[in-house]
Amino acid sequence: MIVYIFNLIITCFLLTITRSKELRSDSKTHRIVIIVMSLLIITCVAGFRYNVGTDFSLYESFFFEMPKFDLFNDNIEPVFIILGKFAYFLNSKSSTLMFFLIALWIYSIIYYISIKNCKYYDLSIFLFITFGFFTGSMNGLRQWMAIPVIYLALQSFANKNYKRSVLYYIISIMCHKSCILLLPFIVASLVIKKEKTRFIIIVASIIVYVNYRWFNQMLLEFLINIPMFSKYIKYMTTWGEINTNVLVMPMFTLLSYLAYYFFIYKKKIKSNNFFRIVINMLIFGFFTSLLGTKVHYFERIQYYFVLSLIFVVPYIYSKLSIDYKKLAMPFCLIMGLLFYVYSLNKNGANPLPYKTIFQQYKYSYNMEVRHEKNKIQYYSTNI
DSSP: OHHHHHHHHHHHHHHHHHTSHHHHHHOHHHHHHHHHHHHHHHHHHHHTBSSOSTTHHHHHHHHHTGGGOOTTOSSSOHHHHHHHHHHHHHOTTOSHHHHHHHHHHHHHHHHHHHHHHOTTHHHHHHHHHHTTHHHHTTSSHHHHHHHHHHHHHHHHHHTTOHHHHHHHHHHHHHHOGGGGGGHHHHHHHHHOOOHHHHHHHHHHHHHHHHTHHHHHHHHHHHHTTOGGGGGGGGGTTTTOBOOOOOOHHHHHHHHHHHHHIIIIITTTOOOOHHHHHHHHHHHHHHHHHHHTTTBHHHHHHTHHHHTTHHHHHHHHHHTSOHHHHHHHHHHHHHHHHHHHHHHHHHTTTOOOSOOBGGGHHHHOOOHHHHHHHHHHHHTTOOO
């Protein structure tokens, strides 16, 4: 656990330094260098891990099968294959470079969007780590490669750069095909402007949550007729119900929306286009995370929406009065750190014990046996 705590402290400390007036006025180059240092630290923690995370051995087996993969494979998306083949070409004996490149892809995009849109981008990255998105991104790699690209598309829509936004959306699909299902949500996020509509979605989310079995069956009947999405059926049937009472993400999303409502909307503070769009994504995050406590499928796709938290909360904080800021920042830091430690102790998706590639031979077992074992999962995988 100590590696994750140090990663959090050093990464965010470096980013906080780059916001200082002295550094801003001193040299743009110095600021960029420190930001890159922060990015490399978080990337190295994820990229140099060994056998950490539920999906590690499966993706490692994919790496050693890279020569057999076609670029437009039915089950594996092309962006992952391109990165995997490039890493395999440079070093076919170790999957480390592949994991490093994927981590760099994910975190560099998140850094870019945060710095571009959030005045307190250090808080944005702090929330990314403490809300569990960082450890979550070490599993479901292809989906996490797609998630930040969706926000690149939303950012371009907000800037009215429609050609670029469509390009980003296509790239997100090439990272993970589930992004096709996001299209109606993305369109809705672009057009919703009224609080009344957002309130209706929140109420409807609670009603659907109460009747989740009916809603799950309706969605299942829709997806079962589309061959492209047949592999998602297992998340709604075999692994269907979760039935947990842990409402952490629904609570985070709802409280963040209420903070926006009282501190931004009620005070008639005008919001920029990107913030308006991510607020709508936050509302859909409440919907998917609430259903995600009952249905495994929604537990997986909620991250497309709840990642908006790391952009919404810093924006709200930036609009608070000085007195409120003095209370809000310590609250965010303390509660974030407590939740991070709690979630690590729960060890969801197996981020612990943390091991590096330098400990590989101490902890590894017969790789060929593991790779053969994981090949069986390949054709049905959606990780």
